[in-house]
Amino acid sequence: EVQLVESGGGLVQPGRSMKLSCAASGFTFSDYYMAWVRQAPKKGLEWVASISYEGSSTYYGDSVKGRFTISRDNAKSTLYLQMNSLRSEDTATYYCARWATTAEFDYWGQGVMVTVSS
Amino acid sequence: DIVLTQSPALAVSLGQRATISCKTNQNVDYYGNSYMHWYQQKPGQQPKLLIYLASNLASGIPARFSGRGSGTDFTLTIDPVEADDTATYYCQQSRNLTWTFGGGTKLELK
Numbered sequence: 001e002v003q004l005v006e007s008g009g010g011l012v013q014p015g016r017s018m019k020l021s022c023a024a025s026g027f028t029f030s031d032y033y034m035a036w037v038r039q040a041p042k043k044g045l046e047w048v049a050s051i052s053y054e055g056s057s058t059y060y061g062d063s064v065k066g067r068f069t070i071s072r073d074n075a076k077s078t079l080y081l082q083m084n085s086l087r088s089e090d091t092a093t094y095y096c097a098r099w100a101t102t103a104e105f106d107y108w109g110q111g112v113m114v115t116v117s118s
Numbered sequence: 119d120i121v122l123t124q125s126p127a128l129a130v131s132l133g134q135r136a137t138i139s140c141k142t143n144q145n146v147d148y149y150g151n152s153y154m155h156w157y158q159q160k161p162g163q164q165p166k167l168l169i170y171l172a173s174n175l176a177s178g179i180p181a182r183f184s185g186r187g188s189g190t191d192f193t194l195t196i197d198p199v200e201a202d203d204t205a206t207y208y209c210q211q212s213r214n215l216t217w218t219f220g221g222g223t224k225l226e227l228k
Contacts, residue, residue, distance in 0.1 A: 035217070037165075045157075045165065045208055047217040059215050062119075095164055103212040104155035104170035111164055 002026040004096045004109035011115045012086055022079040022096030022109055029077035030054070033099035036070060036081045038092035039111075046092075049081065050099060063089075086116045120144045120211050122220035131228045135197040138223045140209035142190045153213040156185055156194045159222075160205045168207075169194060201227065 008020040020036070035050040049070040050059045058070050069082040079096055093113050097105040121143045130136045146153045152172035157165040167176040169185035172192060182203075184195045196203055204227055209220040 037219075044222045045159075045210070045219040047210075047219065050215070050217065061216070099212075100170070102170050102174075103151075103153055104167055104176075105157075105165075105210070106167050106170070106176070108164040108166070 002098065002107045004098065004107055006094065006096050006109045006112035009094065009112035009114045011117065013118050014087060014116055016086055017082070017084045018086060018114060019083070020081040020094055020096075020112060020114070022081075024077045024079065024096075024098075027098070029072075030074040032101075034070075034072060034079045035097045035099050035105065036079075037095045037097050037105065037108075038090075039095070040089070040092040043092075048094070051079070083114070086114075088116050090114065091116045119216055120146065120213060120218050122209050122211060122218055124207075124209060124220040124223045126221065127224045127226065129226045129228045130199050132201060133198045135195060136199050136203070136225055138194040138196075138207050138225070140187075140192045140194070140220050142192075142211060144213070145189050146211045146213040147189055148213055152188045152192070153211055154185075154187065154192045155210045155212065157208045157210065158203075158205045159208065165208065196225075199225075199227070 003025045005023045036048040051070045067085045071080045093111040095111045096109040098107040100106040123141045154172045156169040159165045206222045
């Protein structure tokens with residue numbers, strides 16, 4: 001069974017940093033692109049970042065480019081999102097998602113809440 | 119960026135057909151595939167994949183759900199609608215390496 005379990009969220013002050021993790025199981029992690037998608041309270045889904053199989057290629061949404069870094073450790077089957085210079089508008093539930101070979105997000109984690117507030 | 123436009127809400131009666139539309143500002147077709155996907159999200163839950171590549175039913179999804187379309191116009195149909203289908207439905211494109219979602223359509227029962 002495919003499982004994606006996010007961790008590392010919580011309350012953080014504006015301008016500070018936070019690192020999210022996503023532990024994957026039930027599939028060969030290195031065979032898939034992975035991504036982070038977020039959802040602000042009462043809002044829609046927003047793609048944040050994606051990473052290739054070995055991590056050599058990364059892609060970012062305009063709202064986080066230059067502040068967030070996606071990475072992965074295939075030996076640990078874990079995806080990361082390093083978030084720097086956090087802003088109040090980064091407050092959201094962050095989902096880890098697997099990007100299937102047919103280009104959709106076929107599995108999602110349960111999400112982790114990040115609140116940016118002083 | 120490719121922008122996806124959905125109507126904010128739709129109300130249908132139990133047992134009737136619901137048709138949710140998604141329009142894009144750019145063609146999302148590429149080499150014979152339409153890179154459009156549909157998700158269902160219920161309150162407090164993560165999104166669930168329903169349809170991939172415009173018309174393919176995801177694993178475990180009932181055949182009441184179907185998708186069609188190409189180019190810039192896509193639809194998700196639920197027929198017949200059941201009470202458990204009340205949720206928000208999102209379309210999403212993956213034509214290029216900047217993935218975008220529609221704003222979501224909230225399906226309610228009359």
